Amino acid sequence: MSHRFGFAALCGPPNAGKSTLLNALLGQKVAIVSSKPQTTRNQISGILTREGSQIVIIDTPGVMQPRATLHRYLLESAWNALAQADVVACVLDAGLYASKPGLLDKDLAPLTGRIALSGRPVLAVLNKIDAIKDKKTLLPLMAKTAQIWPGSQALPVSALREKGLDDLVAAMEAALPESPPMFPDDQLSTLPVRFMAAEIIREKLFLKLRQELPYETAVEIEDWREPATAKMATRISAVIYATRDNHKGIIIGHRGETLKAIGTEARLEIEDLTGGKVHLELFVKIKPRWTDDPTFMRMLGLGV
Incomplete structure (x- = not known):
């Protein structure tokens, strides 16, 4: 039976719920979470091991226009993660952009070109769907992400409620190369x-x-x-x-x-x-x- 191993980068604007999503995917906390934008300052790597696959999931700082040297360093960390990833999962606050679609282009401006240049498969992860009453409002957002990244796959999820995570993991696995695992089954993170x-x-x-x-x-x-x-x-x-x-x-x-x-x-x-x-x-x-x-x-x- 073939085995898949590789790296998935979680990127996106600040406060999209990337760290909460990483913790939910692993079933254990490895990334800190708060309501403050850009709580994540480093690449936080979690290891998800399942039968037939092992994914190193990299949580990156929220991407925004840099205003200080610190912000430029955070961007550098995010770009490094994109460079080593086999698949890019762009995490978006679906509730925010479904209600204010005009914000999407502005918030994605620092990211869109970088993701396209990476040449990696793109997953548009529409997070926080638990906050949306009428799920039909997701359809224009899904169409918009398909326009931004042709060939991308849109995946509605709720990291908070742990909804849609199996579909997300399956999409990540499908994008990984065939390779043996790099880490022991019980290791959850690469962090000291x-x-x-x-x-x-x-x-x-x-x-x-x-x-x-x-x-x-x-x-x-x-x-x-x-x-x-x-x-x-x-x-x-x-x-x-x-x-x-x-x-x-x-x-x-x-x-x-x-x-x-x-x-x-x-x-x-x-x-x-x-x-x-x-x-x-x-x-x-x-x-x-x-x-x-x-x-x-x-x-x-x-x-x-």
Whole structure:
């Protein structure tokens, strides 16, 4: 029996639900999720292994016109994913574009040409159909995506409700070359644990502070000490970078209560990730204009 292996890139405008879709496809969380646009800053790879196939699904940063060096680095990450993909799944907020079709061309402007130049098969993933009462409103959107990418396949899905995912996976599989698997059956991601821990902390920041939190925050794991015995805790020291003093105050909160709550929520999830006890220390530092500092962003692993 033949086996298929390859790479599928999830791309699209910000807030289309790419990370939620990746987690739903894998049946487990590997990408952080929040309501903030461009929560994803790196290529997040999940591995979906089924009988007869293995797909490395790459979640990419939301594509938008760059306004700062950080945005250009995020675009670089998305373009790199397109270059290595065997199939491109462009994830769109179907509810948004069904109600405001005029936005589609504008939001896809940075993407359309790049996807066409990649020469890869295109899947137009119409996400968030759970928010649409009259499914007939999807028909003009499906026709529009077929016009933008001739030969593409439109697939209505709901990542939140896990609807239409089998059809999406089948379409991805059909586009992959015949090849043996590259990873063990039980491996869910190509990401190192330290990176995933930093992402968990960043997610808790977004979820705890929501609109209060400035976009220009970053997390770095400064120190990671493995336990000497199974009964001991992994000791992790992480730094949250903010760009201004008042942002630092927002993150720390009154008497440090906000930072403590973020640390507690992050620690519990990191313990689930590592399968053991964790001692987590969080610090907040000021790094002015880091989003325009290529050296600092490279240190954080952005744009690579």
